[in-house]
Amino acid sequence: MATISSLGIGSGLDLNGLLDQLKSAEREKLAPITQQQKSYQSQISAYGQLESALSNFQDASAKLNDAEFFQGVTSEVTGSAVTAAGGTDAAPGRYDINVTKLARAQSLAANGVDDSTRALNSAAGTLTLSVGGGAGTDIAIAADSSLEDVRDSINASGAGIQASIVNDGDAANPYRLVLTSEATGTESEMDVSYSDPGSELGGLMDYDSAGGSGGSMTQSVAAEDAALSVNGISISSQSNTVEGAVQGVTLSLAETGTATLAVERDNGAVESAVKGFVDSYNKLQSKIADLTSFNAETGDAGELLGDGTLRSVESQLRNALGGSAGDGTFKVLSDVGISLQVDGSLELDEKALGDAVDNDLAALGEFFTGADEAGGMAGQVDAVLGRMLEEGGLVANSTQGLKDSIERLGERYTRTEENINDTIARYRTQFAQLDSMIANMNSTSSYLTQQFDNMNAQLGKN
Incomplete structure (x- = not known):
């Protein structure tokens, strides 16, 4: 009997449709794996958001962890004779400058000379x-060098002198080489x-x-x-940039x-930095609340609801913020106008902070x-x-754990898919055998029916 090339032709049954249904049913085994992968990816994304909020809070904290920051000054100049830039060691005060x-x-x-391109030396x-009066700079001048050649050699020498050519309009010899010291002051006179x-x-x-x-x-x-x-104190300077006339x-x-x-x-910068510290922490808390939220009506939940890593983050930060920072004038956050609220956020009393900045900036700096x-x-x-944020730290380890789980799920997905394909191939073989068997049975049935009909005809039976 000829080989059946398409399922169902021999039996008349919709075996292809049945095989597709079985295949769809088998592939449902992949759905839980895919769903778990998506869940882990969502958690990795959530950890990324958490890490970003933690990094922003760390930046705000690091700014206040610099003693020089609390010594910063602002300088304001009235008049156009000078401009000023103050350092951290600048002494506050008012200075009249003349x-x-x-x-x-x-x-x-x-x-x-008559021509700036004419040779001026034969050797x-x-x-x-x-x-x-310092050590001189020797500049090699080639034979047959012009005024322009000499200018270029000087400018390339690094001697601290700039050369240029000026045309003074003289009818006979208008081209004059001009040398200018790069430094100012009487101690920078030149020798040539x-x-x-x-x-x-x-x-x-x-x-x-x-x-x-x-x-x-x-x-x-x-x-x-x-x-x-x-x-009123007279000052002399070699340069128009004067350091030391006013401390810092x-x-x-x-x-x-x-x-x-x-x-x-x-x-103002100190107050702004402390406000930034409070604001960045509250943004972190808001992000944590979003990642651990749960809507009882819809059943929607944050990606890190019940997550142990996030609970550890909250616990460690609360312990740090609620602890003492030494034995100075200010010991805890509430002493400088920052209070930890029941919901985990920080609240800033700007008046209390302003008093600390205005009246005891040194103690405030020591506190932070x-x-x-x-x-x-x-x-x-x-x-x-x-x-928390370092390589191998709390957040990185949790993120890596999820990545490892996704990798294992990927391997499991591949194995499951291979098993499904093997099962479907087995079904296809069995269906082909069934189709062939039914086709043979139908052929035998037709043959027997035909023989019985012939026998009946011979016996005169209708």
Whole structure:
């Protein structure tokens, strides 16, 4: 008998439809695995949200765990003569500043030549430049170098001197090389010499600052020190950037004239940082509440409802925030106006915080920072958060555990799918055998019916 190529042809039964139903029923075994994978993925995502909120709170805590932060100052300048930048060691106060002279850099001009591209030396030589009487910088000058070549060599030498070419409009020799010291002040005067003074270039490049003897070059701008007074005290500076005239403040002189500098503790930044500490913790608590929520009406639940890791996070943070931070003026959070609420959030009394900042900033700093980085309230909280967030820490271990479970589920899914495929293949083989058997039975039945009909005809039976 011919082989049956499609199920049901031999038997007339819908064996393909039946096989599809059996296949669908078998694949239902995969649904719980897929659902569990999705659940674990949701929990991993939830841990990511938790980790982000914990990291933000750690950033806020770390900001308060810096003793220098509580020593920060603001500086305000009235007047345009100076600008100011204060450091952490700046002394608060009011300073009257009078700038009478700005520091200037020396400039030297060589005699003019007719063409800035014409060769000025027939043989190679050495140009020596020095600033402030220091060790000179030797610059190799190639033979047949022009004024432009000399300029470029000086600018590439790093000698602390900038060279440029000026056209002064002279009818015969308009091109003059101008050297300007990169530093200001009287201690940055320049000396210039060339190894072949008899050459045309040697005749141009010569200046001796000692005793004001000069040379062939002309001093077009004299070096000068800055002169100013701070609260009536005269100060001289080689530079227009003045350090030390006001403790911990760098003054930048912009013009002659007067200005007033007010240096104050940056209380606003401290208050803002403490508020940021409270706000970031409350955002963390809000995220935890969202991840552990349960709606009795709909049955919807947060991804980490009943999660042991999250309960540990809450417990450790409450212990840290509810503990003591030393034996100073302020010992617990409530002493600085921060109270832990029943729902786990923090509430800030801004008036109490303002009083602490205005009246005892040093004690407030000690409360948050302690004697060392791990001693104060911010340090203790930061340490707890660090252990939670570090590689191999509480959150990372829980996340990795879920990833491992998803991997094992993936392997289980693959094995189950292979078993399903084997089962369906077995069903298909059995159905093919059934189809063939029924086809044979139908063929035999038809043959016997035909024989019986022939026998009946022979016997004269209708």
